[in-house]
Amino acid sequence: MNIKPIGDRVLVKIQEGESKTAGGIYIPQTAQEKTQEGIVVAVGDDKDAIKVKAKDKVIHDKYAGTAIKIDGVDHLILKMSDILAVIE
Numbered sequence: 001m002n003i004k005p006i007g008d009r010v011l012v013k014i015q016e017g018e019s020k021t022a023g024g025i026y027i028p029q030t031a032q033e034k035t036q037e038g039i040v041v042a043v044g045d046d047k048d049a050i051k052v053k054a055k056d057k058v059i060h061d062k063y064a065g066t067a068i069k070i071d072g073v074d075h076l077i078l079k080m081s082d083i084l085a086v087i088e
Contacts, residue, residue: 001070005042008049008080012038012058012065013073036062037087038076049080057087 005011015037040056052058064082068075 003042003068003070003075003077005044005077007044008046009044010040010050010052010078010080010083011042012060012076012078012083013041014038014076015057036060041075044080046080051080052083052086058083059085059087 003011036059038058038060040052040054040058042054043050043052060076060078061082061084065076065078068077
């Protein structure tokens, strides 16, 4: 499935959280904190508002966006204003 965001929206693939602590303890999926990092997959057509590009690693607001599954993988559709930073 191919999804293209519209306007100032950005499609982000959610990064999986760490399932093991530094001490070697495994954390179940239900107890893990929701991750705030992701990889930009596609951007909308508002070139003036969008400051990221595909393959950028970003940090976003914790509860922002609309969650969707594409081919069994979790993604978010975010507004550009919900993206806080680019990780270099």
